[in-house]
Amino acid sequence: MDKLITESISFVPIAAEDAKILILGSMPGIKSLDEQQYYAHPRNAFWPIMASLFNIELNLDYAERCQQLKRNHIAVWDVLKSCRRQGSLDQAIETDSIVANDFNAFLQQHKQIQRIFFNGGKAEQVFKRHVMPTINVEQQLSFQLLPSTSPAHAAKSLDEKCQLWENALFKKNNV
Numbered sequence: 001m002d003k004l005i006t007e008s009i010s011f012v013p014i015a016a017e018d019a020k021i022l023i024l025g026s027m028p029g030i031k032s033l034d035e036q037q038y039y040a041h042p043r044n045a046f047w048p049i050m051a052s053l054f055n056i057e058l059n060l061d062y063a064e065r066c067q068q069l070k071r072n073h074i075a076v077w078d079v080l081k082s083c084r085r086q087g088s089l090d091q092a093i094e095t096d097s098i099v100a101n102d103f104n105a106f107l108q109q110h111k112q113i114q115r116i117f118f119n120g121g122k123a124e125q126v127f128k129r130h131v132m133p134t135i136n137v138e139q140q141l142s143f144q145l146l147p148s149t150s151p152a153h154a155a156k157s158l159d160e161k162c163q164l165w166e167n168a169l170f171k172k173n174n175v
Contacts, residue, residue: 005086005094008033013106014066015075021115021169026122027080029088029150037062038076041088043151046119049162050074053169075110077101079127089152090122100130107137116141117168120148144168 008027015022025038032040039046047065051058056068069076084097107113118124124145135141146168147153147161156164 005084007082007084007097008080009082010078010080010101011036011038013075013077014038014069015077015106015110016070016073017110018073018112019070019075019110020073020112021117022075022077022110022113023117023119024123024127025076025078025119026090026126027078027083027085027093031088035062038066039149041151045149045151045158045161048158049149049165052162053166073112075113077106079123079131090120090150093122093126098126098130100126100134103131104134104136107135107139107141111139114139114141116143118143118145120150120153121145122148 010027028038029041031042032038034040047056047058050056050065050069054068054072054074056065058065060068066076079100080093080098081101082097082099084094085092116127118127124143127143146165147156149161
């Protein structure tokens, strides 16, 4: 059965004013959109990685897991505000439908953010093309690509992904 092409609209960010790190995905997948939760697909590695790195209980409800991220100075958002695509895969995003989130406003409200991590290559690619040319903020920002936590990216095991994420997030001068 063919999947319908749908208009996807992202969520508000998970972010406290004192966030130091911003983790960016591209656009929530179908399961996340249905649940209205970041990384809701049961095979997505995002929450297991966060649980391992920040001692967050996976059985907590979504709102409490989000609060735990905020307490650890982690913000989560998506590069895209909206797009059209068939299914959940990033490669199905229709380029001519891309609308990026307002990062200037976000970064003005979250002045302590210094490091931005991309959860997968599509987030980085879209950010560089649609956001980077428009960024006008005072803080110095660094950017780093991390392996996607999506179940569609199975080239690395959960343990390998977790190790790479840990190495990046806990570098000197980080959280």
